[in-house]
Amino acid sequence: MHLNLYLFKQFLATSMMVLASLVGVVWLNHALRMLEFVVSKDSSFTDFILLSLFPVPLWLVVALPMAGFIGVIWVISRFLSDRELIVMQAVGLSPLQFGRMPALFGLFLTGCLYINSVYLLPASFSEFKNIQTKVRNSIPKLLIQDNIFIDIADDLTLFVGERISANEVGRVFIQDARNPDSVATFTSERGQFSTLDGRPVFLLRNGQRTELNRDGQSGAQLTFDTHTLDISQQVVQNANKDIPDVNEDTIINLLNPRLAPSEKYARERMAMGHYRLSSPLLGLAMCILAAAVMLQGRILRESMVRRVFIAAVAGIGLQTVMVLARSAAVSLPALWPLMYLCSLIPIGIGVLLLWKPFFLSSLRRDLVAGRRHKQAV
Numbered sequence: 430m431h432l433n434l435y436l437f438k439q440f441l442a443t444s445m446m447v448l449a450s451l452v453g454v455v456w457l458n459h460a461l462r463m464l465e466f467v468v469s470k471d472s473s474f475t476d477f478i479l480l481s482l483f484p485v486p487l488w489l490v491v492a493l494p495m496a497g498f499i500g501v502i503w504v505i506s507r508f509l510s511d512r513e514l515i516v517m518q519a520v521g522l523s524p525l526q527f528g529r530m531p532a533l534f535g536l537f538l539t540g541c542l543y544i545n546s547v548y549l550l551p552a553s554f555s556e557f558k559n560i561q562t563k564v565r566n567s568i569p570k571l572l573i574q575d576n577i578f579i580d581i582a583d584d585l586t587l588f589v590g591e592r593i594s595a596n597e598v599g600r601v602f603i604q605d606a607r608n609p610d611s612v613a614t615f616t617s618e619r620g621q622f623s624t625l626d627g628r629p630v631f632l633l634r635n636g637q638r639t640e641l642n643r644d645g646q647s648g649a650q651l652t653f654d655t656h657t658l659d660i661s662q663q664v665v666q667n668a669n670k671d672i673p674d675v676n677e678d679t680i681i682n683l684l685n686p687r688l689a690p691s692e693k694y695a696r697e698r699m700a701m702g703h704y705r706l707s708s709p710l711l712g713l714a715m716c717i718l719a720a721a722v723m724l725q726g727r728i729l730r731e732s733m734v735r736r737v738f739i740a741a742v743a744g745i746g747l748q749t750v751m752v753l754a755r756s757a758a759v760s761l762p763a764l765w766p767l768m769y770l771c772s773l774i775p776i777g778i779g780v781l782l783l784w785k786p787f788f789l790s791s792l793r794r795d796l797v798a799g800r801r802h803k804q805a806v
Contacts, residue, residue: 436504436530440716444500444538451492452485459484472564480564483557486550487676490542490708491748497538498715498744501531505723506733528720528783535716542709547680550705555677563624581660583607587631589620596622601633603658611648614639615658631658675701700758703765704751710772711751715744717779725782747775 460481467477578588584607590600601620605613617636624630633656641648675683675698682688683702689695722740754767 433530433533437534439504440497440500440531440534443503444496444534447499447503448489448492448496451496452488455488455492456481456485467564470564476560476564479560480557483553483560486545486553489545490550490705493538493542493545494708494711494715495744495748497535497712498719498740501534501716501719502723502737502740505720506737509733528717528724528779531716531720532713532780535713538712538716539709542712546705546709551677551679554674558674558677585660587660593619601631601636603631603633605658609643611640611642614641615656617656625657625659629660631660632656633658680705696759696762699762700755700765703758703768704755707768707772708751710769710776711747714772714775714779715747717783718743718747718775721779721782743775747771 460477463477463480467473467480575589575591578586581587584605586604588602589598591598593599598620599618601615601617603615605615615633615636615638617633619634621632621634622629623632634654636653636656638651638653638656639648640650678698680702683698683705686695686699689698719740722743723736725736751768751771754764754771757767758765
């Protein structure tokens with residue numbers, strides 16, 4: 430019991446350090462891009478923090494199984510370097526007994542990955558997309574200067590006479606030519622930048638709206654106390670705009686082809702749904718595979734480099750095959766069971782390799798006992 434608890438703590442501590450390193454490298458690259466994006470839009474530091482942290486559950490899908498895999502290899506190799514593994518082997522600890530703890534640790538990682546895949550990933554990525562859309566559609570107010578015409582969107586020109594505050598301006602003139610049939614002109618005493626349903630708007634006060642048809646033959650004029658003008662830089666006209674990204678949708682919705690706008694998109698959603706159900710099994714598969722390779726046969730310090738190399742090739746190959754299986758399921762949906770087999774087959778092979786020495790030793794004892802019984806008779 431004490432040995433199992435000690436091994437679990439070693440696997441967990443080492444894997445968390447490896448996970449922090451892997452996620453840290455990816456986060457740094459992502460954070461630099463988000464920093465440039467946020468600064469260009471004059472957004473807040475809070476938006477930067479949220480945009481840089483919300484994608485973390487997406488990275489954990491790949492990083493956590495790999496961290497557990499490296500953690501198991503690292504702990505076993507360190508046990509060999511400190512001669513702890515040799516002592517355990519000398520007192521009769523079999524690979525099956527020692528490999529029990531990496532398997533339990535793999536089950537723990539698989540449970541964490543299922544929680545991440547089912548709950549954390551869709552919730553966090555949905556918030557990431559919402560904030561990204563809000564920031565992308567915002568107007569960089571630092572670019573707005575007094576007495577200068579600027580194009581804040583295609584066919585949308587703004588002129589302000591003075592800056593009152595960060596979000597409020599005075600003596601506003603706007604020409605809106607986004608409508609192909611008419612051109613609208615707005616003048617107002619004050620204007621204020623705001624957001625409505627995640628889209629940037631310009632709230633005009635005490636002004637006048639003049640609209641003139643493209644042919645120049647007819648027009649209309651309106652005086653208003655307040656008027657809200659949508660100033661989005663992108664006008665989304667895609668009929669599928671309400672369909673969420675595959676990473677922010679639930680697994681049940683991904684596996685429902687009726688919610689997809691097209692057959693091709695349905696295949697992509699189906700493949701992603703099965704991937705999010707099957708990929709957590711990699712946590713168990715990679716831990717068992719690492720333990721099986723590192724503990725197979727007679728354990729010698731001279732063979733450790735070879736064992737680590739074989740385990741590394743097997744782990745990278747397993748991750749690669751899983752990605753290829755997902756791509757194949759997009760082209761041919763009937764191949765979705767391959768994503769589950771990519772984890773279940775290595776689990777079976779790893780258990781067999783760990784159990785084989787125990788089985789052979791038991792078989793040898795039975796044979797010896799049988800021969801002795803015959804000699805005694």
